[in-house]
Amino acid sequence: MNTVLDQPKTRKPYHPYGAALQAWKSSNRECLLAGAAGTGKSRLCLQKLHFCAKKYPGMRAIIVRKTRESITQTAMVTYEKKVLQDGWLGNAIKWRTQEQQYEYSNGSIIAVGGMDKPSKVMSSEWDMVYVQEATELFEEDWGALTTRIRNGVMPYQQIIADCNPSYPTHWLKQRADRHETLMLESRHEDNPSVTPEYIAALDALPGVLKDRLRWGRWAAAEGMVYEAWDAKIHVVSKKKLIEWGILNEDETLNPQVVKRVLASVDWGYTNPGVIQVWALDSDDRMYMVREIYQTQRDIDWWIGQGKELKKEFPIEIFVCDPAEPSYIEQFNKHKLFAIGATNDIAPGISALQSRLKPAGDGRPRFYVYEYAVKERDDARVKEHRPFCFTQEIDGYVWPKSKDGAPVKEVPVKVDDHAMDCGRYMAIFLSDPTPSASDHLRDIQRRVEIANLRKIAPTQGVVPVQGTLPQKQKGWWEH
Ligand SMILES: Nc1ncnc2c1ncn2[C@@H]1O[C@H](COP(=O)(O)OP(=O)(O)OP(=O)(O)O)[C@@H](O)[C@H]1O
Numbered sequence: 001m002n003t004v005l006d007q008p009k010t011r012k013p014y015h016p017y018g019a020a021l022q023a024w025k026s027s028n029r030e031c032l033l034a035g036a037a038g039t040g041k042s043r044l045c046l047q048k049l050h051f052c053a054k055k056y057p058g059m060r061a062i063i064v065r066k067t068r069e070s071i072t073q074t075a076m077v078t079y080e081k082k083v084l085q086d087g088w089l090g091n092a093i094k095w096r097t098q099e100q101q102y103e104y105s106n107g108s109i110i111a112v113g114g115m116d117k118p119s120k121v122m123s124s125e126w127d128m129v130y131v132q133e134a135t136e137l138f139e140e141d142w143g144a145l146t147t148r149i150r151n152g153v154m155p156y157q158q159i160i161a162d163c164n165p166s167y168p169t170h171w172l173k174q175r176a177d178r179h180e181t182l183m184l185e186s187r188h189e190d191n192p193s194v195t196p197e198y199i200a201a202l203d204a205l206p207g208v209l210k211d212r213l214r215w216g217r218w219a220a221a222e223g224m225v226y227e228a229w230d231a232k233i234h235v236v237s238k239k240k241l242i243e244w245g246i247l248n249e250d251e252t253l254n255p256q257v258v259k260r261v262l263a264s265v266d267w268g269y270t271n272p273g274v275i276q277v278w279a280l281d282s283d284d285r286m287y288m289v290r291e292i293y294q295t296q297r298d299i300d301w302w303i304g305q306g307k308e309l310k311k312e313f314p315i316e317i318f319v320c321d322p323a324e325p326s327y328i329e330q331f332n333k334h335k336l337f338a339i340g341a342t343n344d345i346a347p348g349i350s351a352l353q354s355r356l357k358p359a360g361d362g363r364p365r366f367y368v369y370e371y372a373v374k375e376r377d378d379a380r381v382k383e384h385r386p387f388c389f390t391q392e393i394d395g396y397v398w399p400k401s402k403d404g405a406p407v408k409e410v411p412v413k414v415d416d417h418a419m420d421c422g423r424y425m426a427i428f429l430s431d432p433t434p435s436a437s438d439h440l441r442d443i444q445r446r447v448e449i450a451n452l453r454k455i456a457p458t459q460g461v462v463p464v465q466g467t468l469p470q471k472q473k474g475w476w477e478h
């Protein structure tokens with residue numbers, strides 16, 4: 001059989017192998033290519049979309065991912081640089097920015113859309129939907145997509161998807177186990193362009209990342225610190241947060257329900273730095289509504305981020321990694337109220353752990369918004385390392401003793417930046433220590449004094465309880 005599927009004039013022809021070849025031939029309504037990193041999953045899906053767009057004039061396909069933003073640097077690059085022949089883009093195939101779609105001269109289209117802006121995806125009918133990194137979606141998203149494949153131009157209608165394996169009870173794996181989705185296991189042997197250097201980089205990955213990205217296993221980390229973590233419960237959709245009254249449609253916080261907003265900070269440069277913004281409701285549930293997670297950023301950049309976040313959210317205070325007092329001072333200089341966090345690991349972990357468990361009302365006291373991260377750190381993505389809280393928590397483990405039992409004292413110090421950040425907030429909320437609250441009062445006093453044109457005495461000031469009084473006159477004058 002001739003497997004030369006495309007004959008570009010200037011690029012090597014593409015041949016699919018192994019699971020990719022099976023996916024090429026599959027007309028199953030739901031077909032998933034799952035496997036280790038770099039096995040050729042995305043390339044196959046894009047080659048197939050392109051092939052079908054040429055073969056079936058007027059067909060309609062869409063490339064979908066959790067966020068629209070993430071497609072630009074991934075699927076669109078592979079499609080334009082590897083799949084299309086040189087000189088096609090702009091001629092036989094045109095990109096329409098307004099419509100967010102590639103248009104073929106035979107009337108076929110390949111659109112792009114994110115589940116974060118679902119109107120593009122959900123308001124049309126499609127012959128093929130390609131879901132990249134499908135594990136990032138909720139099962140409801142997947143279900144909604146299955147209702148949209150009914151354009152009827154192609155002889156079969158298909159959701160074709162790819163992903164790296166996640167934890168074993170992931171909904172997508174369960175769907176495959178129930179035979180609702182055909183799962184094909186993609187391997188490095190299927191990709192002739194894999195190099196020994198690439199494999200060596202995967203061999204060097206820590207813990208469960210290596211199981212999943214090197215070996216393609218749906219594996220859970222052994223000795224997880226946060227055993228009660230369950231993405232199905234703790235990661236919440238926009239829809240849910242609107243239903244609970246935390247968010248408004250436009251993603252702003254609803255002050256009727258959100259009682260406080262706080263932030264936590266973990267400093268980093270070579271390692272990622274992290275800021276997490278937390279909304280609290282009157283039942284003391286914490287919701288991470290925003291997360292900034294970036295490497296290679298200096299303190300001025302973080303101050304800029306702090307200011308932007310303060311414009312967007314009424315952040316009371318930044319609870320920071322105490323290891324860098326000078327950064328905390330600089331935050332305060334820029335009117336970002338900041339204090340050093342309590343950095344005792346065991347009580348911090350236990351504070352967060354107890355929030356993950358369901359409380360008397362059956363709900364935990366800890367949630368992460370599905371779109372908390374607005375921008376991924378490309379460097380981390382390229383290295384296949386976690387780029388947010390929900391990715392770190394999955395691989396955050398206790399070290400093992402010689403007999404293999406977890407030593408529950410200090411977790412393994414790898415990919416723990418968002419973990420530390422969350423811990424600072426959990427302990428702050430469970431026990432704002434006397435020293436932390438004293439420090440807060442002191443800062444509030446100083447800033448208030450500075451705001452009042454330095455007319456007030458700076459010594460002998462009586463500490464204030466609770467939040468700052470909203471008065472024109474200095475409260476110490478009474
Ligand atoms: N059959 C093939 N022949 C030649 N090159 C291929 C083939 N399959 C994949 N490649 C190339 O290998 C690289 C990795 O492929 P791809 O991005 O599809 O992998 P992936 O499995 O989606 O990786 P990830 O798990 O990281 O998303 C790309 O440069 C792609 O063009």
Ligand SMILES: [Mg+2]
Pocket residue numbers: 041042043162
């Ligand atoms: Mg891919």
